[in-house]
Amino acid sequence: MRKQIAAANWKMNLTYQEGEKLLDDIFDAGTSLAPHQHAIFAVPYPYLIMTRSEVAEEFNYHVAAQNCHHKKSGAYTGEVSVDMLQSIGVHYCIVGHSERREYNAETNAMLADKVNLCQENGITPIFCCGEPLDIREAGTQNEFVAAQLRESLFHLPAARIKGIIIAYEPIWAIGTGRTASTAQAQEMHHFLRSVIADHYGKDIADEIPILYGGSVKANNAEELFSSPDVDGGLVGGASLVAADFTAIISALK
Numbered sequence: 001m002r003k004q005i006a007a008a009n010w011k012m013n014l015t016y017q018e019g020e021k022l023l024d025d026i027f028d029a030g031t032s033l034a035p036h037q038h039a040i041f042a043v044p045y046p047y048l049i050m051t052r053s054e055v056a057e058e059f060n061y062h063v064a065a066q067n068c069h070h071k072k073s074g075a076y077t078g079e080v081s082v083d084m085l086q087s088i089g090v091h092y093c094i095v096g097h098s099e100r101r102e103y104n105a106e107t108n109a110m111l112a113d114k115v116n117l118c119q120e121n122g123i124t125p126i127f128c129c130g131e132p133l134d135i136r137e138a139g140t141q142n143e144f145v146a147a148q149l150r151e152s153l154f155h156l157p158a159a160r161i162k163g164i165i166i167a168y169e170p171i172w173a174i175g176t177g178r179t180a181s182t183a184q185a186q187e188m189h190h191f192l193r194s195v196i197a198d199h200y201g202k203d204i205a206d207e208i209p210i211l212y213g214g215s216v217k218a219n220n221a222e223e224l225f226s227s228p229d230v231d232g233g234l235v236g237g238a239s240l241v242a243a244d245f246t247a248i249i250s251a252l253k
C-alpha cells in the first residue's frame with residue numbers, strides 16, 4: 001500500500017516549551033502507526049533537534065523542516081541550508097508552501113533547486129502545490145497546479161520523483177476553515193496522479209503519496225482521507241492541539 005502520512009505544519013507558532021509539551025501529549029496518547037503510516041512534525045528551526053530526539057523513540061514518527069534555502073551555502077544571512085538540516089539528522093523538508101511562495105517570492109524554478117538540494121542530501125521534499133481562489137473560480141486550477149509540478153519536479157529522473165511527497169493545498173482552504181470538499185480533493189489528486197503518470201508512467205505515479213492540505217480538522221480527516229487518491233494530510237491549525245492531531249493521525253487509512 002502507498003504510504004499514508006499525517007504531516008503537522010506548526011508554522012511560526014508555539015514556544016519551545018509549548019512545542020515540547022504538545023509532542024509529549026501526542027506521544028502520551030499512544031497512537032501507534034502501521035508500517036505504511038507515518039506522522040511528520042514540521043517544526044520551527046530552533047525546535048528541530050528537540051523534536052528529532054522525541055520522535056526517535058517512536059515508530060514511524062519523523063521531524064521535518066518547514067523550509068530550506070535554494071543555495072548550497074554562502075552569504076545569505078539568516079537562512080538555513082539543506083546541508084545544515086542534514087547535519088542534524090533531519091530527513092524531511094516542506095518545499096514551496098504557499099505562504100513562502102507569497103511572502104518570500106519563491107518561484108517554481110527556485111523550488112526546483114530546493115528539491116534537488118534536498119534529494120542530494122537524503123532529505124525527502126514535501127512539495128506543496130495549489131491554486132489561489134481566483135484561479136479556482138476561473139476553473140483553470142488543473143492547468144495551474146500541473147504547471148507547478150512540471151516546473152519544479154519534472155526535471156527529475158524517475159528514480160528521484162519516486163522520493164517526493166506531494167501536498168495539494170488549495171490556497172483558498174488554508175487557514176480559512178473552508179475545506180475543499182472530498183470530491184474536489186479526490187478530483188485534483190486523481191488529476192495530479194494522471195499528470196505524473198503521463199510523464200513517468202502509472203507505476204511510478206501510483207507510488208507517490210499525495211497529501212491534502214487546507215483546514216483538515218479532527219472531524220473531517222477521515223472522510224477526506226477515505227478518497228482513493230488522498231494519502232493523508234498536511235495540517236496547520238489542527239496540528240497545534242494534541243487531541244486534534246492525534247485524531248487526524250488515527251484517521252489515516
Ligand code: PEP
Nearest residue numbers: 174175213214215236237
Ligand atoms: C498548512 O499550513 O499547510 C495548512 C493546510 O494549514 P491549515 O490546516 O490551518 O489550513
